[in-house]
Amino acid sequence: MAEQSIAGPAGRVRASDGDRSARARIVILLLSVALALSIFLSLTSGASDASAVRVIRDWLTGGVPADTALAARDRLIVYDIRMPRVLLGVLIGAALAVSGAVMQGLFRNPLADPGLIGVSAGSSLGAVAIIVLGTTWLAPVTLALGTLALPLAAFLGGLAVTLLLYAIATRHGRTSVATMLLAGLAIAALAMALTGILVFVADDRQLRDLTFWQLGSLGGATWPKIGTVGPVILLALATMPFLSRGLDALALGEATAGHLGIPVQRLKYTAIVGVSAAVGASVAVSGGIGFIGIVVPHLLRLAIGPDNRYLLPASALLGASLLLLADAVARTVVAPAELPIGIVTAVAGAPFFLWILLRERGVIDL
Amino acid sequence: MIEARDISVAIGSRRIVSHVDFTARPGEVTAIVGPNGSGKTTLLKALTGELSYTGTVILNGRDLVSMKPVEAATHRAVLPQSTTLSFPFTVLEIVRLGLIGGRSGVLPGEDARLPERALARVDLDGFAGRFYQELSGGEQQRVQLARVLCQVWAPVLEGRPRYLFLDEPVSSLDVKHQLIIMNIARDFARRGGGVVAILHDLNLTAMYADRIFVLSRGQLAAAGSPQDVLNDELIEKVFDCRLKVGALPAGSVPFVLPQSAA
Numbered sequence: 001m002a003e004q005s006i007a008g009p010a011g012r013v014r015a016s017d018g019d020r021s022a023r024a025r026i027v028i029l030l031l032s033v034a035l036a037l038s039i040f041l042s043l044t045s046g047a048s049d050a051s052a053v054r055v056i057r058d059w060l061t062g063g064v065p066a067d068t069a070l071a072a073r074d075r076l077i078v079y080d081i082r083m084p085r086v087l088l089g090v091l092i093g094a095a096l097a098v099s100g101a102v103m104q105g106l107f108r109n110p111l112a113d114p115g116l117i118g119v120s121a122g123s124s125l126g127a128v129a130i131i132v133l134g135t136t137w138l139a140p141v142t143l144a145l146g147t148l149a150l151p152l153a154a155f156l157g158g159l160a161v162t163l164l165l166y167a168i169a170t171r172h173g174r175t176s177v178a179t180m181l182l183a184g185l186a187i188a189a190l191a192m193a194l195t196g197i198l199v200f201v202a203d204d205r206q207l208r209d210l211t212f213w214q215l216g217s218l219g220g221a222t223w224p225k226i227g228t229v230g231p232v233i234l235l236a237l238a239t240m241p242f243l244s245r246g247l248d249a250l251a252l253g254e255a256t257a258g259h260l261g262i263p264v265q266r267l268k269y270t271a272i273v274g275v276s277a278a279v280g281a282s283v284a285v286s287g288g289i290g291f292i293g294i295v296v297p298h299l300l301r302l303a304i305g306p307d308n309r310y311l312l313p314a315s316a317l318l319g320a321s322l323l324l325l326a327d328a329v330a331r332t333v334v335a336p337a338e339l340p341i342g343i344v345t346a347v348a349g350a351p352f353f354l355w356i357l358l359r360e361r362g363v364i365d366l
Numbered sequence: 367m368i369e370a371r372d373i374s375v376a377i378g379s380r381r382i383v384s385h386v387d388f389t390a391r392p393g394e395v396t397a398i399v400g401p402n403g404s405g406k407t408t409l410l411k412a413l414t415g416e417l418s419y420t421g422t423v424i425l426n427g428r429d430l431v432s433m434k435p436v437e438a439a440t441h442r443a444v445l446p447q448s449t450t451l452s453f454p455f456t457v458l459e460i461v462r463l464g465l466i467g468g469r470s471g472v473l474p475g476e477d478a479r480l481p482e483r484a485l486a487r488v489d490l491d492g493f494a495g496r497f498y499q500e501l502s503g504g505e506q507q508r509v510q511l512a513r514v515l516c517q518v519w520a521p522v523l524e525g526r527p528r529y530l531f532l533d534e535p536v537s538s539l540d541v542k543h544q545l546i547i548m549n550i551a552r553d554f555a556r557r558g559g560g561v562v563a564i565l566h567d568l569n570l571t572a573m574y575a576d577r578i579f580v581l582s583r584g585q586l587a588a589a590g591s592p593q594d595v596l597n598d599e600l601i602e603k604v605f606d607c608r609l610k611v612g613a614l615p616a617g618s619v620p621f622v623l624p625q626s627a628a
Contacts, residue, residue, distance in 0.1 A: 018458030108452035261439030306453035
């Protein structure tokens, strides 16, 4: 196993002058349109025949709708069920994709992903601890923090895992991929075992909650939940653009990034805290949704290159769109029941991940 | 001016560099030579702040320890021995990273054209759109040099000289490109900047260096002009092999002819 691996095949895309920024801007524009369309589709489709178009039309005309009972029901479904769900999907899709891109830049490796290397497992452990022990051992914590207890615990769990991983896998400024993946595996296993112990002591009602929560779902979206995790995710996402040039420089190695004037230690800690916050908040509300963080940045690097100034916003847009799409599938494929969205992203994402591995087998040296 | 006093570096329990004094002046090319494992790269990494050291390094009148990365980056640029990349950047994207600090020293608005000019200087015209990972080792090294040149394009900024630290800049290059790169270093010094380069080729060192620091087992064995330092006795002792140093005509730039090992 090599200590340091390179990755990324030579992309098939090739701008003759080496400047891909114009292409990147066009892609970002197209992704914005795609996200707007996804939002619209998600608002209008679902198990009920409630129509966002009808709601919007009523709202625009300001007149009295022909069927007031139907209009009221539609409004309820669109405003209180679909809108928070769509908003949550956008936030979480963006958070997971951007976190993946930032992690990959930080670890200098295209295979780093919060779900794959145990960060999500750490967040899960924190969250499950609150769900199961929130009324007993951890009662003072939940009392003191209220609805913030769950996202905060998830954040701390994710943060602990990321810091541990970084300490284990990085030596002399170089992060070993093999060590990172294997350590991530071990830490994830440990976190899952501890989670298992908590599940073991959980009562029946908690068990059902836990099972569905762990599979991942946007189903529980409510406005209060968005009020809790939304600001955390938005704040984390808002810091990421400031890291983009530093992450680009980090691709040349930590020492060279430092020589270019990047405050490397601060960059690393900001990135780790930001990713842990974003992933922790996401896991707290929607459970484990895998593969968005690895698939989205990878696809985009093929299209627009690895420049983080474009990669991060593009990842946010594509991640949000893809998660809405996955949620639409989850809501409709077995309607009126609902598939956990984590299953949808895993079914689509895992084969894609294998494809990346096969494609880069000659290039990535684990 | 770079003034380093009593520099020692230990990695783990092993002391790699012991009590070395080092000076590099603007307007000069300063070479560091010595056999493998003599501590050349470690000394360079101490001088650039990459490794922690005991002693003091004064860069343009200020203690290196007190400088933030962004400040140090305006005073000097560093070319490492080799650079592996984790993502498929194009050559242009790599060279542009040299402009991150925004202190290239050209007029505002001219920054955008610097990467192309830097690539032309290292004889990589037309390489901007190529992928870095597809290039040969020598080409990659020249791309990195172009990036480094962008960072400190003006050898003097706001009245202060700037420095190029080059760790074996020509080791993987053919002879033509060795000369091109050494001429770039020479030119940077002629225009008021300073160059600190680790070199292996003693003849190239004799041709281009104004001052030579010879390291042996982590200690300074000699320092001075090529004429002072390059003599049979010292070089044979430090490099542990038989060499003949000559000069044609006598007193001019010396040349070194290897004869046999030990």
